[in-house]
Amino acid sequence: MFSLFYGLWKYLFSKMELHVLILGIDKAGKTTLLEKMKSVYSNIESLPPDRIVPTVGLNIGRIEVSNRKLVFWDLGGQPGLRSIWEKYYEEAHAVVFVVDAACPSKFDDAKSALEKVLRHEDLQGAPLLILANKQDLPEAVSADELARCLDLKKLEERVHMFEAVSAYDGIGIRESAEWLVEVMEKSKRTEMLRARAGAMGQGPA
Numbered sequence: 001m002f003s004l005f006y007g008l009w010k011y012l013f014s015k016m017e018l019h020v021l022i023l024g025i026d027k028a029g030k031t032t033l034l035e036k037m038k039s040v041y042s043n044i045e046s047l048p049p050d051r052i053v054p055t056v057g058l059n060i061g062r063i064e065v066s067n068r069k070l071v072f073w074d075l076g077g078q079p080g081l082r083s084i085w086e087k088y089y090e091e092a093h094a095v096v097f098v099v100d101a102a103c104p105s106k107f108d109d110a111k112s113a114l115e116k117v118l119r120h121e122d123l124q125g126a127p128l129l130i131l132a133n134k135q136d137l138p139e140a141v142s143a144d145e146l147a148r149c150l151d152l153k154k155l156e157e158r159v160h161m162f163e164a165v166s167a168y169d170g171i172g173i174r175e176s177a178e179w180l181v182e183v184m185e186k187s188k189r190t191e192m193l194r195a196r197a198g199a200m201g202q203g204p205a
Contacts, residue, residue, distance in 0.1 A: 016194060017069045018184050019091050023117060024098035025110050026077040029133040033098055033167035034061045034074045040173050041065060058088075065177045068185075072096075082113060089122035093184050093193060094129065096176070101132035101140040101164070104149065111150045118154070125189040128160040129180055136166040159183050 022030045041063040059074040073088055075081070095117065099110045114130075117123065132146040141149065143162040161179055165172035184190050 016190075017071050018093045018181075018190070019088075020070055020072050020180060021085070021088055021092045021095045022072055022074040022098065023085060023095060023113075024077050025106060025113055026079075027103075027106075028077060028098040028100045028110070029167045030074050030077060030098045031059055033096075033131070033133065033165070033173075034059060034072055036167045036170055036173055037061065037063055037072065037177060040170060041177070063177070066181050068181045070177070070181070077113075085117065086120055086122065089120055089126075091193070092123065092126055093187065093190050094127040094180055095123065096129045096131060096180070098131045098133050098167075099146060099150075100134055101142075101146055102134040102137040104141065107146075107149050111152065114150070114152065118152070118158070125158070125187065125192075127180070127183040127187055127189070128155075128158055129176060130160065130162045131172075131176065132162060132164045133167055135164045135171050136168045140164075159187065 022034060024030050038061050058076075061072040061074065063070050063072070073092070075085055075088065097110075097114050097117070100106060118128070130143075130146070130150075132141065132143045134140050143164040147162045163172050163176050163179070165176060167173075
């Protein structure tokens with residue numbers, strides 16, 4: 001019986017679009033990361049980094065990873081734009097938080113922004129992937145060092161991972177995307193969002 005229900009869940013999961021927020025303060029490399037993901041998984045040429053402008057509002061990217069459909073919402077990270085982040089929390093299956101690992105002077109701002117994200121009740125139970133970006137630069141700190149610098153409390157209460165990546169040359173991109181799919185597949189939050197979407201689709205009795 002368990003295998004029957006699990007098979008049904010796997011089938012329903014494979015048909016879902018999974019929404020992933022890409023957050024981080026300005027100039028962390030969020031849009032460059034999204035462009036690189038699209039090029040890695042969609043076999044399309046990404047925009048050159050020098051043609052990518054800061055996001056004002058929202059960029060959307062769709063890719064398929066391990067036969068799962070992922071929709072990435074890349075939100076602007078300037079201080080004046082961070083207030084719109086929470087409008088997207090309720091429907092997010094997971095969060096990617098991008099940090100410029102080569103700019104320690106911005107770590108405190110990144111930590112403050114991420115702590116505010118983690119406190120929001122609309123993101124309860126959402127898996128979290130923290131990316132130490134710009135590993136192509138010699139001054140970039142490692143993922144472990146970034147974890148020590150951010151010193152985030154209560155992370156043990158949430159499924160999370162620190163990963164070293166380069167949105168410029170693709171280091172760690174596949175590993176990050178595949179980890180996201182794996183944890184979202186097991187996440188109670190995914191199950192909850194699927195059930196809610198099913199209930200909404202049925203409408204009133």
